[in-house]
Amino acid sequence: MKPVRLGRRFxxxxxxxxxxxxxxxxxxxxxxxxxxxxxxxxxxxxxGEKAYDVPVRLGGQVEPGTxxxxxxxxxxxxxxxxxxxxxxxxxxGAPPQMFRDGIGVVxxxxxxxxxxxxxxxxxxxxSNEYRAPPExxxxxxxxxxxxxxxxx
Amino acid sequence: xxxxxxxxTIAVALALSVYGIFAAIIxxxxxxxxxxxxxxAAAYTNFGLLTVANLAMIYALVTHDxxxxxxxQVGSRSTPLFYTIISLWSALExxxxxxxxxxxTYSALAIYLNRDRPGTLVPYSLxxxxxxxxxxxxxxxxxxxxxxxxxxxPLDGPGPNPLLQNHPLMxxxxxxxxxxxxxxxxxxxxxxxxLLSGQLDDTWVRLTRRWTVTAWTFxxxxxxxGMWWSYEVLGWGGYWAWDPVExxxxxxxxxxxxxxxxxxxxxxRGMLRVWNLSLIVATFALTILGTFLTRSGIVAxxxxxxxxxxxxxxxxxxAVVLVFSLVILAGRSSELRTAGSLDGVASRETVFLFNNLxxxxxxxxxxxxxxxxxxxxxVRGVKVSVGAPFFNRMTIPxxxxxxxxxxxxxxxxxxxxxxxxxxxxxxxxxAAAVLVAIVSVALGLREPYTxxxxxxxxxxxxxxxxxxxxxxxxxxRAHGEGVLVALGRLIAANRRRYGGYIAHLGVxxxxxxxxxxxxxxxxxDATLRPGEVVMAPGxxxxxxxxxxxxxxxxxxxxxxANVQVLKGEKELGVLKPRLNFYRNNDQPITxxxxxxxxxxxxxINLMAxxxxxxxxxxxxxxxxxxxxxWLGGGIIGLGAVVALWPQRRRRTAxxxxxxxMAAAGTGEGGR
Numbered sequence: 072m073k074p075v076r077l078g079r080r081f082x083x084x085x086x087x088x089x090x091x092x093x094x095x096x097x098x099x100x101x102x103x104x105x106x107x108x109x110x111x112x113x114x115x116x117x118x119g120e121k122a123y124d125v126p127v128r129l130g131g132q133v134e135p136g137t138x139x140x141x142x143x144x145x146x147x148x149x150x151x152x153x154x155x156x157x158x159x160x161x162x163x164g165a166p167p168q169m170f171r172d173g174i175g176v177v178x179x180x181x182x183x184x185x186x187x188x189x190x191x192x193x194x195x196x197x198s199n200e201y202r203a204p205p206e207x208x209x210x211x212x213x214x215x216x217x218x219x220x221x222x223x
Numbered sequence: 224x225x226x227x228x229x230x231x232t233i234a235v236a237l238a239l240s241v242y243g244i245f246a247a248i249i250x251x252x253x254x255x256x257x258x259x260x261x262x263x264a265a266a267y268t269n270f271g272l273l274t275v276a277n278l279a280m281i282y283a284l285v286t287h288d289x290x291x292x293x294x295x296q297v298g299s300r301s302t303p304l305f306y307t308i309i310s311l312w313s314a315l316e317x318x319x320x321x322x323x324x325x326x327x328t329y330s331a332l333a334i335y336l337n338r339d340r341p342g343t344l345v346p347y348s349l350x351x352x353x354x355x356x357x358x359x360x361x362x363x364x365x366x367x368x369x370x371x372x373x374x375x376x377p378l379d380g381p382g383p384n385p386l387l388q389n390h391p392l393m394x395x396x397x398x399x400x401x402x403x404x405x406x407x408x409x410x411x412x413x414x415x416x417x418l419l420s421g422q423l424d425d426t427w428v429r430l431t432r433r434w435t436v437t438a439w440t441f442x443x444x445x446x447x448x449g450m451w452w453s454y455e456v457l458g459w460g461g462y463w464a465w466d467p468v469e470x471x472x473x474x475x476x477x478x479x480x481x482x483x484x485x486x487x488x489x490x491x492r493g494m495l496r497v498w499n500l501s502l503i504v505a506t507f508a509l510t511i512l513g514t515f516l517t518r519s520g521i522v523a524x525x526x527x528x529x530x531x532x533x534x535x536x537x538x539x540x541x542a543v544v545l546v547f548s549l550v551i552l553a554g555r556s557s558e559l560r561t562a563g564s565l566d567g568v569a570s571r572e573t574v575f576l577f578n579n580l581x582x583x584x585x586x587x588x589x590x591x592x593x594x595x596x597x598x599x600x601x602v603r604g605v606k607v608s609v610g611a612p613f614f615n616r617m618t619i620p621x622x623x624x625x626x627x628x629x630x631x632x633x634x635x636x637x638x639x640x641x642x643x644x645x646x647x648x649x650x651x652x653x654a655a656a657v658l659v660a661i662v663s664v665a666l667g668l669r670e671p672y673t674x675x676x677x678x679x680x681x682x683x684x685x686x687x688x689x690x691x692x693x694x695x696x697x698x699x700r701a702h703g704e705g706v707l708v709a710l711g712r713l714i715a716a717n718r719r720r721y722g723g724y725i726a727h728l729g730v731x732x733x734x735x736x737x738x739x740x741x742x743x744x745x746x747x748d749a750t751l752r753p754g755e756v757v758m759a760p761g762x763x764x765x766x767x768x769x770x771x772x773x774x775x776x777x778x779x780x781x782x783x784a785n786v787q788v789l790k791g792e793k794e795l796g797v798l799k800p801r802l803n804f805y806r807n808n809d810q811p812i813t814x815x816x817x818x819x820x821x822x823x824x825x826x827i828n829l830m831a832x833x834x835x836x837x838x839x840x841x842x843x844x845x846x847x848x849x850x851x852x853w854l855g856g857g858i859i860g861l862g863a864v865v866a867l868w869p870q871r872r873r874r875t876a877x878x879x880x881x882x883x884m885a886a887a888g889t890g891e892g893g894r
Binding site: 087090091094097098101102104105106107108109110126128142143145163164165166167168169170195209210211213214215216217218219 | 580584587588591592595599605606607608609610612613616617748749750771772773774775780782802804806809810811829830831832834835836838840842
């Protein structure tokens with residue numbers, strides 16, 4: 072191979088390496104800013120100053136008796152607990168049908184300085200395991216009154 | 224009985240595959256064609272065996288034979304027949320069984336159609352493809368055995384995962400995905416065959432061209448079907464969430480797309496030979512990685528339904544594939560010198576190079592974002608997820624660049640373009656792009672990437688359509704044909720090229736649909752009493768809740784709301800968003816109702832309801848141009864059919880008769 076060609080080839084490879092490094096740097100920076108940690112209330116509060124105003128996924132149970140739901144304003148407040156620590160969660164928009172006391176939920180959002188977790192997305196934890204509902208709690212019984220004659 | 228048939232056929236298939244690997248290699252090395260023939264016979268027989276095994280499983284599912292472990296896992300007497308049959312792929316073991324059948328089918332066909340080619344490429348490819356088969360059959364008699372025995376025999380089973388029996392698209396998405404994933408085995412096997420045999424010219428590219436396009440098309444359609452399923456079932460109004468398993472299907476698509484383009488450079492100019500081999504290896508490895516992510520339960524996802532040792536098998540196999548490929552590539556590196564070189568910067572091959580660069584960067588981005596949480600958890604012990612903003616910020620610029628390149632490529636000739644050609648070819652598309660950009664901004668659009676997407680969409684659209692226009696006009700002038708005749712003959716004369724342009728149109732349609740629907744998407748939650756009306760976001764259409772109803776079905780209990788879409792006083796039609804309560808799960812599955820029109824989708828999800836029907840909470844979304852995403856998928860499929868349609872035979876005696884073992888192919892350098 073002639074040295075001239077080699078030089079050109081070297082230039083191409085050097086160019087590709089520079090582009091790749093630049094892109095890698097962008098990637099590295101981008102991923103660092105967009106990591107969302109999955110934490111429990113205790114783990115979140117342990118972070119001290121670093122707990123505030125960063126995107127987090129918070130997991131735990133809905134503390135029984137803390138749910139305040141305003142259906143007309145679509146405004147929901149409840150306490151999320153991991154058994155020991157609990158954090159007040161505020162969310163706008165309708166919660167899923169299965170949302171209730173004691174159920175496992177994951178909320179996405181940020182902890183504000185006021186100590187309230189502003190949630191942008193509320194998910195009820197899915198379990199794919201088979202569990203028969205307790206007597207009288209099967210949907211077919213609970214919502215029987217909705218069945219109409221004209222089967223649609 | 225069923226267990227014996229199923230397990231037995233797969234055990235025999237495994238034995239035949241192992242035999243075939245050795246027979247093919249020994250046959251080539253010792254120049255004993257009869258050994259190669261027997262290895263081919265093993266591939267054909269495996270197709271029969273896997274067909275029997277799959278039919279046996281379907282039979283067991285349909286007859287509710289709960290003594291078969293897989294049936295006990297996913298079967299249920301109350302599941303409708305249709306969903307019972309397709310539950311063949313609703314859990315790990317069954318889906319690997321189905322995978323095995325698809326692989327056996329591809330292997331038998333690819334080998335049969337190439338059995339008489341001269342040289343040693345095909346026998347080596349046969350050994351590789353049987354090797355891949357052996358791995359999957361090993362899974363089926365080991366960690367993913369669907370034919371286990373259950374004792375005592377249960378009276379009934381839980382039925383498939385509710386999410387997977389809630390929509391007919393479940394009958395479409397997984398098989399398409401397997402046809403795409405598994406199809407990539409064929410080009411991989413032939414590429415490896417080329418390296419092993421030393422037949423390093425572009426024979427393997429030509430032999431597998433149709434296979435690659437076929438697999439790519441199935442993969443494309445599978446991804447679009449998956450997006451559609453997600454849109455129709457998951458209830459958040461989106462179709463892509465950068466979910467690890469969506470990414471898993473997307474990464475091999477990216478590398479395969481890169482390959483479809485760079486293969487043309489190799490065929491035309493003899494360049495990029497190592498690169499093409501690497502792309503095919505990467506594509507194949509990514510399909511296995513995708514299966515690993517999906518089937519090992521390592522990532523939390525809708526799709527991940529398995530846990531346990533099977534992950535190690537997949538990791539081991541990926542390692543074997545990568546090391547094997549690296550070794551055979553390195554072994555031939557001195558023979559793989561590039562034959563051609565770049566002549567001009569403004570040429571089609573340059574555009575293809577950029578296309579490959581962007582697609583590779585794209586793949587790396589998605590790969591990093593997908594694997595980062597796994598690495599972080601393994602190394603630092605923290606649970607993190609990489610947010611969608613990362614993917615969007617990194618990939619939207621790449622998408623816009625690809626859209627631009629899609630217009631430049633067809634407009635430029637091979638080798639080098641004169642500035643006069645450049646001007647003539649690029650002025651109309653550039654004018655269209657500028658016009659669209661100005662109109663978008665004038666109409667108040669301020670998102671830079673959406674403006675760019677629309678502008679480059681118009682650019683690519685005009686550039687690709689112009690290729691048709693120029694060709695048709697030339698034919699009309701030269702042969703005096705009418706417009707339609709000229710168009711038909713133009714396409715028939717070069718199906719691959721014009722089919723490719725049709726696929727481009729489909730991608731443009733999807734890109735515009737995605738850009739518009741994600742930018743202009745509006746959302747509103749509302750609690751309504753019967754008869755109450757709320758304006759859908761956007762303010763043109765009203766939504767009235769009429770009544771709540773319930774329905775008892777064998778496998779589920781359905782709660783639905785009748786919702787009327789109104790334009791002023793006029794009733795446009797009823798939508799019925801539902802919540803489906805499956806007997807085997809305590810969570811209801813949302814089933815949104817969508818009114819889809821070319822300009823706008825209205826998407827209504829039933830979020831919550833009062834038990835007596837006195838009020839419901841609805842999530843109402845309006846998203847423009849979603850329709851064009853699905854249409855784009857269809858157009859891509861059409862383009863693929865055009866490209867794959869058999870060319871009228873010009874060469875009648877294409878197959879060269881004679882001994883397969885003629886001259887162990889030595890590397891034919893450049894040309």
